Amino acid sequence: MKQKFIRFMYGRYGVDKLSKHLVWAGLILGLLSMFFGGSLLYLFSLVLFIYSYFRIFSKNTTKRYRELCSYERFLAKIKNGPATWKKEVTQRKQYKIFKCPSCNQKLRIPRGHGRVEIRCKKCQTLFCGKT
Numbered sequence: 001m002k003q004k005f006i007r008f009m010y011g012r013y014g015v016d017k018l019s020k021h022l023v024w025a026g027l028i029l030g031l032l033s034m035f036f037g038g039s040l041l042y043l044f045s046l047v048l049f050i051y052s053y054f055r056i057f058s059k060n061t062t063k064r065y066r067e068l069c070s071y072e073r074f075l076a077k078i079k080n081g082p083a084t085w086k087k088e089v090t091q092r093k094q095y096k097i098f099k100c101p102s103c104n105q106k107l108r109i110p111r112g113h114g115r116v117e118i119r120c121k122k123c124q125t126l127f128c129g130k131t
Contacts, residue, residue, distance in 0.1 A: 013064040022052035096131045
């Protein structure tokens with residue numbers, strides 16, 4: 001039986017962080033729908049379960065890996081968001097933070113220089129700003 005399952009799973013994507021989180025979210029929503037009687041919650045929990053098992057048994061590993069990478073980038077933004085906000089707030093007294101109009105790269109310029117011409121380090125775009 002174990003060999004049949006191993007043969008069946010050969011070439012399939014398998015379980016990853018996103019699949020585990022989808023199963024847990026489906027389980028929690030299913031339990032909430034039992035307590036509160038929401039058919040919409042139950043339907044959404046079933047959709048999460050079906051999608052997580054679709055990901056686990058999928059043979060399109062490159063697409064599943066891209067989904068995992070985008071999910072991990074999303075989690076990193078949530079996790080690091082308060083820290084970057086705190087860093088920007090503490091630096092606000094010494095530096096003026098600009099965003100490049102073409103690539104949205106954040107640029108830090110020391111305060112007290114008046115009107116300056118800023119060149120983006122990423123895309124080399126010139127724009128003006130007041131420090």
